[in-house]
Amino acid sequence: MLKIAKERLNDLYAKIAESMGLFIPIKRAGEVNYAVWAEGKEVSLETLKTVKSPKNAFFPQTENMMKFKTEGKNLEVIDIRKDWSEEKSFVMFGVKACDYKAIEVLDKVFLAEPVDTYYQLRRKAGIIVTLACSRPEESCFCKAFGIDATSPLGDVTTWMDETYLYWQANTEKGEALTALVQDLFTEGGEEEVAAQKETTAAIIDKLPYSNLDLSRFKPENLNELFNASEWEEMSEACLGCGTCTFVCPTCQCFDIRDFKTNEGVLRYRCWDSCMYSDFTLMAHGNSRTTQMQRFRQRFMHKLVYYPSQNDGLYSCVGCGRCVNKCPQNLNIVKVIKTLGGKNND
């Protein structure tokens, strides 16, 4: 294990940024989000939850896909995918355990056949440096999904205390990154990291949402859960905004649209939200006509549909962003407590 004094972190960022893009939590106009590091930016590794999740780096909110040009009866399709292999790779720095697990959830969607090459190219290029949590909040419930916030995976795992950042490479990509920055580090930190893990684990055990009962969310209960009478009441206050879906690290739906430009047609995709009235709009109209149906879709997808297709893996990772951000205080915890199982209160 390696360590670096916190006051020297800026040197570390600068060293990485010399040869590749560095995405890191940066404070701008009061809020912390992942952004490209540059000298003078206000890095905030202490921030537990960035407003938007790191999924943005692999699955951007908006992404151009291809261009079309027409001339007479000819249609030219122009591939505009960025070939990252010829570019520098990039580093996502400070990814928490929940958000890292969320990338696994996205992988199962985008890297399964047919592979989403846009996502794949970014995933190949990205080096993920995770950061263990030491000060979880009341809205955190990653433990309920079997995630250990004290020891996230990733290409490199880091831990941070008052004085040092500790560094451990886990993969080939991580080793390569370590070789690049090794001069800035010294050996040591095993004891400090072990102590921190123990302290944090004790806090996590006591978090109010750590022991949610998910036992009822099983494929065989699909119909029963779908038809539960509680959805009406749970969704009543829903504004139909997209906040929960856009801050969610696992929401993966997108819309594809064409945009007419002076130089032909640009096809792009952008995040979509099942909370929106025009989500999956088809020629005949919309398959979900009420907000209750849209609300139900979101939580059924996270807790029943996705796991039934992915060996029981839930597509919620307990990051708690929706808990913090829903304008009317609706969230997945309230759904789990209402429908999840007998041991919720």
Added chain:
Amino acid sequence: MKDVELKMIERAKELLASGEVARVIGWKKGEFYFDPVPASFETVEELDSLVYNYFCGANLSKYLIEMSKKEGKTAVFLKPCDTYSFNQLVKEHRIKRENVYVIAVECLAKLDINKIKAQGVTGVTDVEVVDKQVKVTSLYGEVVLNKPDVVLEKCSVCQKTHQVKDEEIILHERPERDVNRFAQVAELEAMTEDECFAFWRNQLSKCIRCNACRNVCPACSCVKCVFDNPASGIAAKANDDKFEEQLFHIIRAFHVAGRCTDCGECSRVCPQNIPLHLLNRKFIKDIDSFYGEYQAGETAEGKTPLTEYTEGDTEPNDVFKGEAK
């Protein structure tokens, strides 16, 4: 505030039990003290989970667009600021007034959990208000904060009084205070054009286009928003283009100009804490100076400065130059 809550539950139970109303709109207990949820109650039993506390900042007026169309009367608890939105929606024929029974309820300012967290308190599990102090319990200890530092922005400059009431529940007198809601607007006006542009670009570039501001806004009551309508040709879910982003919020501010009551919900719900209320407040300040002081939602009738023509109106050119006649 507990005494107010008990009184509210008592009255709501009476109204439901007597059949005077078919449902009551209020707030329902959350998981913590600070996360109540807007809710409707249709039985006396359900009302035991009604809550009214320092985190009931949500404006319930907009829910009445749908609720007032239902069978039977709907009772609703409205804070002073909410009644302006209510009036405005009645004026725009969105709420069926005859189907609503308004219970005016005292406010004494609501708290902002984000402002509490911004004071460096993490893992908040409980909040207790005693006079001007806010005692916050967290996973990492207890702190006492100064209440004025952690109230919702809309409450920090509020001087509103109930404009609508079929009855009221007011048990405590609200202290008089002297506040200026245009102070922040004046700061923006004092900036150079470049500074002001930089301020808004910095703020608006955070926008994730979740539409929470639009969906919560009582003035945004179009049945189908032009931005949700694929047939409009300008429907948009993307937020990538910075220029478009600036336009979305400014177009929205124009659309609600003269109708915005300054209820502050847009800023309360923004996940990126963009001070959207400042755009609307700038319009309100300009309308005041061009057409005389006007508060949207004070009445449910009559014309508004931007929908009425008089011969002495400020000329568009004066508006452009920013000079009142």
